[in-house]
Amino acid sequence: MPTEAGSDAGDPGRGAPAARRRRLLTPSTTRAEKARALRGLGAFGGLAGLLVALMLLPTACTAGVGARDAAGWFEAEPDGLSTSGVPQRSKILAADGSTLATFFYQNRVDVPFKKIAPVLRQAVLAIEDSRFYEHGAIDAQGTLRALASNLSSGQVTQGGSGITQQYVKNLLLTQADTDAERQEAREVSAARKIRELKYAVALEKRFSKDEILRRYLNIAYYGDGAYGVEAASRHYFSKHASELTLPEAALLAGVVRYPYAYDPIRHPGAARQRRDTVLTRMAELGWLDPARAAEAKRAPVRLDVANVHSGCVTSDAPFFCDYVQREILTDRVFGETAEDREKLLKRGGLTIRTTLDRRAQRAAQRAVDRHVPPKNSAHKAAAEAMVQPGTGEIKAMAVDRELGPDRDRGKTWINFAADASHGSSIGMQAGSTFKAFTLAAALDEGMPFGTRMMAPRAYTPVGYRNCDGDRVGDPSASLRNSADGEGGKQFSLVTGTHHSVNTFFLALEKKVGLCDTVRMAERLGMKQANGKPLEQYPSFTLGFNPVSPLRLAAAYAAFGARGRYCEPIAIREIRGASGKKLKVPGRHCEKAMDEGVADAVNYVLRGVLTKGTARGMGLGRDAAGKTGTVDNFSAAWFAGYTPDLAAAVWVGDPRGGYKHPMENLCMDGRCYGSVFGATIPAPIWRQSMLGALSRTGPSSFHRPPSRYFSRGSGEDRARVPDVRGMKPGEAVARLRAAGFKARIGAPVESRRFPKGTVAGLSPASAEPGDTITLYVSKGAGRGPGGQRRGGGPPVTPTPDPGGPPQQAPA
Template sequence: MSGSGRKPPLVADRRYASQSRAGAAAKSRSAAGKTKSGATARKTARRKAPRGGFLGRIFGGFFRLIFRIVWGVTWRTGAVVGVLLGLATFYYYSTLPPVTQLLDGRSRGSVTLLDNEGRVFAWRGETFGGQITAQNVSPHLQHAVVATEDRRFYHHLGVSPRGIASAVRINLREGRGPFSGNGGSTITQQVAKLLCLGVPFERETQTEAEYEAECRESSVWRKIKEVPYALAMEAKYSKDEILTIYLNRAYLGAGARGFEAAAQRYFGKSANEVNPSEAAMLAGLLVAPSYYAPTRNLERAQGRANVILGLMAEQGYLTSAELSQSRSNPARLSEAAEARAGGYFADWVMESGPSFLTRETTEDVVIRTTLDQRLQRAAEEALAHIFETKVREGSEAQAAIVVMSSDGAVRAMVGGRRTQVSGAFNRATQALRQTGSSFKPFVYAAAMDLGYHPSDWVEDSPLTIHIPGSGPWSPRNYTNDFRGQVTLTEAFKHSLNIPAIRVSEAVGRENVRRVAAEFGIRSDMAQGPALPLGASEATLVEMTGAYAGLLNGGNAVRPYGLLELRLAGDNQLLIGKEGGIQNRVISERAARLTTYMMREVIESGTGTRARLPDREAAGKTGTTSAARDAWFIGFTADYVAGVWMGYDDNTPLNGVTGGGLPAEIWREVMVRVHEGLPAHPLPLDVPEPPVPLDVVVRQHSSGAAPAPVDPYRDPATGNYPAQAQQPQSLDNAIDQVLREVLGTFLPN
């Protein structure tokens, strides 16, 4: 059964698998080769394929070259600028002092003026109210400043490219230079400008104005220099410290440096206490301190504040209710700032002290003065009332007023119709004007001091005096008539010129000049016979002070306004009162008799329009040649007041005399000044009634009494000098004496 044996199983030949694997490998190598050769071929094809033709290759290469050059220059320039900026920033960083040394940015000190009750009424120089910080200042003020000046202040590094670009665009659109007008500066950059980039003020080599101009320069180079300085401050100080410097150094008008000084000046409170409307008004000053100063135009300042309030609400610092409340209750000035009382007075006091402690002080000075703000307002209101009701609209006539006590302490001063001024021409202290008949009290006071009496007789008749070099001079009375024999009181109260000349000649011009000079008239007085008619010039404050000497019993006074001068925070007195009662000029009897005659001027003479309703008053009118000046000066038992009226260019007044508008101004002033004060009698002596003239003539003929007043009677004995025994007429007597003195120089 060998044929039936089984065969071994069939097994596939493994060579096919090997061949298969070999084939796969071969295929793989072949595919790789093909792929490589294909890529090489495609790359070669790309290199060989033309790109847009010949011109395309040229322009493409040119632009690639330009790009490479620009890129190379740009990153290299950027690197250089970055290095320089870093070095400049590091330099400025190393020079920046501690914050506390940067808060008081003034180059000169301030003067704070206090009234007689110790209340502030005026400032001069630059006031620094004291250091404040961003942490303790009113949040409303901080928000108002940030909202107005730099809303991204807390988010940038000191410079805002977007803000600068916007400012440049606005300036160019409005036809200005790129950096003229809107600057686009951040608060940090503004601080850099306030610090003048760290350049100190050299008083020896430049003026303050030159330094300020240099600091405010707006050139491109200046803007470039601000950048590293601003970056240095951002690196050196915190945001609150930078804002603190800004709050303390910013100038806010009216001499206020820093928000504390401005808050005190405008609102009478600290910057820590201002409400939203006050904060908005202060912040509004930053753009234009003088233009938006509330002391200059309150309505304009309030309008600007409304804009700031809107910005604060827009940026989330105020709710709609707070915005409505603030706009319905706008900020208002404090009483001192609103009144701005005593502008002329403050200027006068500043001139009375040494310049290094007043006008040019580098320290903070406090001056206590004699000013009474109630009286100051009374004088200002009285002047305004008369010009509104009695003077034609459009008149450019000016007026000045001085009110003082009998010791020369000036209580109120108005130097012109515009009262809210500083540094203006002061007609009360600077204007030398002819005094007219307001000079006559010194003539009669000299006569009273020599023994004359208000009841003495003097002749009012035509008079001619020969003046060497000028010829005959024939003065006239204002009314162009003559009254014959009159008493000195009648001559004085009716302001008769001829009797005044006769009295002056009788007592001697030198005596008249001496009395006037010792009472305080400092200008050169006329040498000729026109002296008693007020041909000399004087200021209103001099004349008012001279009248104060008559009120106080015959003692000269030196008008003064300064009581004490000290450095702020220091109790040591540097300067005290330098004015007041001085030496005796005439006897008390003479002063009291002169006061009596001056009372009669108001009671029944040329000054009746000055009569007061509830108390005695004494005074004298004065009108100069062609009515270029009109005066009324007088006093009660409490105060002396002087009024001058005229034109600055000496234009004659139209229908105005001293007994007219000046007397009415004087009355209005004194009525207001004496409100609430009890009436006191004047210090005067009422003389005995005059002896009838015919009796005087008979008594003189018998040798029992002197003749009526003439230039040649001895007032002590009533006798005549031998060379002038009983002259036929006063004219001939004057002529005779002048010829004897001057000889052949007199014309025949």
């Protein structure tokens, strides 16, 4: 703590006087007590005499080389004199400029001279150093006056230090890093006083009086954790130092000498009495009209206390805040050592502008808390991370817990949304969300949507090689389809994904190549949450690697950005206390796949929300995603995105998913049975995405290249509705409602269907989205001799390969 102004007592918390002080020399004082008191006063007098001698030294000692050398030494600027390093609090800001958290060793906000109310400057000078603008670094008159006052009163009632000396004293103590340095800065000794005086002389040469006063007002301690006038004004009165009234300014000016004794929160009576002393002194000096001083004394002490906490615990985005804090504390761009980085954060006065979107953060937090309450009866947890496609900016990070000790229910220090380096989480198995990487690898190799493969009910994983060329697999293993998948028949790339068929993806991974699948995931930024590379085994596509929601969200964001992957970032800009920009980790984006490949992935994953394992979870705009259910229901995931935002949600049990699976789960009175990716994670994703995008216009995915449709759309074939006999408009509407497109072919003769109605269509079965050709009747024609004709189709409609015959005109 900086020492109290105008005193050499050291720590303001030790020996601070009460409102009324007991005289040291009274009739009842014993001879021994008088001797000790006189020795103390003698020491003060001797020190004062030394100071006077030092003050006279430069002018009185004008003869002799030794005298000239002594004077030169005293006036020369000392080595190592630094006015930097005064601790200021740092703040983390959301993207909109609002404050997320502050960090400090000392709660201080440095302000310029013009932002300190003139009445506060006057009040401090009146009580601490009324001749500040008249004397130099050393006030001989003030020192002698303090000596006379102390000797006449029998106690130390006045200090001899001026504002400049007090600033030096506080500066040296503030810059002390070790206990020894702090002790040296506090000790009562001639050596310390001489050093401070030498510094004071140098500072008077370096800075103007206004600047010295400003620096003093910004460094002084005002009690209750408030350092500097701005922090003190905000703390005690919830206003800026430029807005203080006369009674408020006098109160703060009075606190400085003994911050603990005159703390207006703990000792309001003493603080008021001290305030009135300041007002009296201002009137005595003629700086304040006596009537106005009397009026100010009648005013009660009115506080409007605003407490500022250091750290992320009280932040309304605590886990994102913690992520940013760990980014600064672990990245060497912010300092070579951990100690350097912590000092920068907690005393550097940084303004840290982040990527967090307040709307997205609120939406994510509400969603995870609603579906998995912080203190739920089942002890389950949920986490979500949101990332912007094309930039990698983290827009939200939510955990259904408060940041705090795990022993307290509903709290945790572990950020389940982030990697171990930024949240201490070892990650969670991602389940079928990893199938998207196998799909992307297959599409990257040119496989069309209609590529079909048999998906057996059980699969033996043999014939795989990792990226080192080693064979991997277990001939004795039998991998089966998870509960949200199926098997025993053929699937296409599209339908196998929609139904999340394990054995289909194991076969697809083998066809594409395990290494190619792994490489695709790595190009999309995936690695284990502990920072290690992804492990490579046949079940890679089933998501056995433990990862974080943040990395998964960033990977899926690349699909929304048409193949552009960006490392997730949280910090946009950092400025130091002077306003200068500091170096921050840069953006790292690269092309992970061709735009057409990403468009094809989007085309397939869109169907998961409309006809697949997460049907009904759409957003009313273009969106895509993938469910993930981990073995034995040990965890569940959903990762999804639009062109504007991506998010990944995990739900599981921090105590261990396999030990505490989500089978027959009942939570806070609601029972779910077995929890799949679509059971809890997908609704969290949907609610949070709707909230986060509520003021963002919809963007559309791009149509995939035509080469992916070379074997059809990949959808299951369906029988086309029989629309014969309908008017063309009715028929087209019916076909569109069934998921088909329609066009009108050449008119045909028909004796069965009246003129102007549909007489035939082709093909009679097709994949949803295919185009159906309608043939409209032009009535029965007349043959030779006037007979009506029209007994068969006059044209041959396009045949339907692999499907039932077309419905011919009749």
